[in-house]
Amino acid sequence: KQEVTQIPAALSVPEGENLVLNCSFTDSAIYNLQWFRQDPGKGLTSLLLIQSSQREQTSGRLNASLDKSSGRSTLYIAASQPGDSATYLCAVKTGGFKTIFGAGTRLFVKA
């Protein structure tokens, strides 16, 4: 059974710091991995999608990597800003129609 884990559950950093959020999964047979952002009281917004044949994706200050063999993905945020404060979730798409979500990392960027 696929399990997705995100550690740490919460993270507080000063503004301007580069940071890495981690996501691990137990079964390497995935179709894709997505990173989402969730603001309080809101839905999830997709940030990056990495297909199984890809190693990384970039969007602005965000870079996500995927290492299927080790069951890990990282989301790198450069030059963090207070507006980056949110919960970040990763999700893996497995066989059939299943997408398994991690519980998320709550990020707080201090001004």
Place this chain on the structure above:
Amino acid sequence: NAGVTQTPKFRVLKTGQSMTLLCAQDMNHEYMYWYRQDPGMGLRLIHYSVGEGTTAKGEVPDGYNVSRLKKQNFLLGLESAAPSQTSVYFCASTLTGGAGNTIYFGEGSWLTVV
């Protein structure tokens, strides 16, 4: 540019009452999903649909029913609400089931069962 719209946003129910959550998408997506989100547990799939007139069970389907009579709408029903169904419900859609498809979410519906 609405995307995925859910109604209502907030609702309080008494145990045993019934209600329906409505999800509408204007992106002509084939696949639609209902998830629930509980603290510390991530999102769990309740039911999903791969096209108009189809529905299927997800990970936690008990106590819920769904219908997809029109391609753009996906309804989630609670026949007899229980306190364990207190949660935040999210509707989502994808163009197809392919690996390159981004998931689009609604804003969520907060349900409290007392």
